[in-house]
Amino acid sequence: MKHLVFKTLAQAKRIIVIVIGSTILAAGITMIVLPGPAVVVIPIGLAILGTEFVWARRILVNVKERIERLRKGNGCQSKP
Numbered sequence: 001m002k003h004l005v006f007k008t009l010a011q012a013k014r015i016i017v018i019v020i021g022s023t024i025l026a027a028g029i030t031m032i033v034l035p036g037p038a039v040v041v042i043p044i045g046l047a048i049l050g051t052e053f054v055w056a057r058r059i060l061v062n063v064k065e066r067i068e069r070l071r072k073g074n075g076c077q078s079k080p
Contacts, residue, residue, distance in 0.1 A: 020048055021048035022049070023045075024045035025045030028045050043064075
């Protein structure tokens with residue numbers, strides 16, 4: 001019985017993360033064409049989704065790397 005409760009709580013947590021992360025990510029994507037801080041909101045949505053999904057974590061790492069390259073002045077060129 002205890003195992004079933006923990007499994008159900010884990011599934012509920014995952015659903016909550018999916019709903020909140022997807023909503024924030026969708027809001028950030030719409031802010032690309034609408035007024036708003038899309039550059040801030042999209043990484044937040046990816047970070048929330050990244051707690052449960054590897055694909056979101058990979059995209060977030062890629063975005064962070066591109067931002068660092070832009071800060072250093074190298075542009076968005078791929079690494080050799």
